[in-house]
Amino acid sequence: MxxxxxxxxxxxxxxxxxxxxxxxxxxxxxxxxxxxxxxxxxxxxxxxxxxxxxxxxxxxxxxxxxxxxxxxxxxxxxxxxxMPKSMDMQQMAYAAVASELTAVLTEDRVPQPELYEMLGAALAALMQRNPRLVVLSYAIKLLAATGFAPQLTHCVHCGEAVTAQENAWFSPLQGGLICSSCRSTYNGDGLEPCGAETRELWQWLAQLDYEQPTPFKVRGGALMELEKILFKFIFFQTDKPLNSLNFLSQLQL
Ligand SMILES: [Zn+2]
Missing domain, CATH: 2.40.50.140 (Nucleic acid-binding proteins)
Structure with a gap:
């Protein structure tokens, strides 16, 4: 040809x-x-x-x-x-995370116009809002859009519903919650604590409208717990460490 x-x-x-x-x-x-x-x-x-x-x-x-x-x-x-508007170091570091996540979680030549819009909206929003929250929200939406959405309402081991208040853990390998009764018997794979506040933050970020965010008190502990879970889960799914996260941690943001 x-x-x-x-x-x-x-x-x-x-x-x-x-x-x-x-x-x-x-x-x-x-x-x-x-x-x-x-x-x-x-x-x-x-x-x-x-x-x-x-x-x-x-x-x-x-x-x-x-x-x-x-x-x-x-x-x-x-x-x-x-052209991208001029970004400071922190915005650039988070924009790099959003871009790399998109690159590792999508396949070549699979049309997903809604993802193109989502990424454009996230890149614009991270220059006006808290870039850490925007990129976490984007990561959660991206996981859902690419078929990697984790199970957050039921225990992946016993199938029982996990209520909003109860304590739970997250299995990055199984991609979902582990309830407290299964935790003791579960021969797990590096379970991470995933408390009620963390799950609430997760739901809020999953639905976050960057233009008109609904009021929500973000607590540092829940934020760090969620970041740990999400990036560990993505690593299990893709088997590749994200270069952009190294850059981010070097900035000590
Ligand atoms: Zn269970």
Whole structure:
């Protein structure tokens, strides 16, 4: 098949990740409106005068044309839709977590336009709101949208309902709650405490409207417990440590 016969995709895209490739090129991962996650090479993008190279930056919103290649797709053209607003270090660190989560939890070329909207909304919101809460909320919504939603209402071991007040644990391996009666007999896999306040925070974040958040008192202990559970769960699901979390912890946020 000649190059001109191969598929040419045009779409709006949010840039998730960019890295240098060989001597003059860049490799990029984007999440697009109509085609889901796309990876491609932008040839010559590292040359100073190359317009693609300048536009192809993490979190940028671009209109791209990508040509399907034999081994890997390549960028034919890109135009700027919206440059990311200037972010401080903390916002950038959280934006990197949102982007990396999107990259690791989605498959190539599975269209999910609602996810494209969700990511765009989260990237915009983390510059106006508490980025830590925005990104946790996004992570929870992303897990639901990609079919990884954990079981939070029933014990995954005995199937009994876990009431709002009762104490519970979370099994990252089984992806759900373990009730207190099962906990003692459960030969578990690194169970994490998941208290009533943590589950309440989880529900609040799952439904968080960034524009009009419903009032809620976020407690530090519950926040840390939830972060620990979520990132451990995601690690179990993807089997990959997130690079962006290292960066975040180095900032000691
Ligand atoms: Zn149980």
């Amino acid at each position: 000649s190059e001109s016969q191969r598929e040419l995709l045009a779409d709006d895209a949010l840039v998730l990740h960019v890295k240098n490739w060989q001597t003059a090129d860049k490799y990029a991962v984007c999440f697009t409106k109509e085609h889901g996650k796309l990876r491609f090479i932008a040839y010559g993008a590292r040359y100073e005068k190359n317009i693609h190279g300048r536009l192809l930056q993490p979190f940028a919103n671009l209109h791209i044309e990508v040509q399907q290649g034999q081994k890997i797709d390549k960028l034919r053209s890109c135009e700027l839709l919206q």
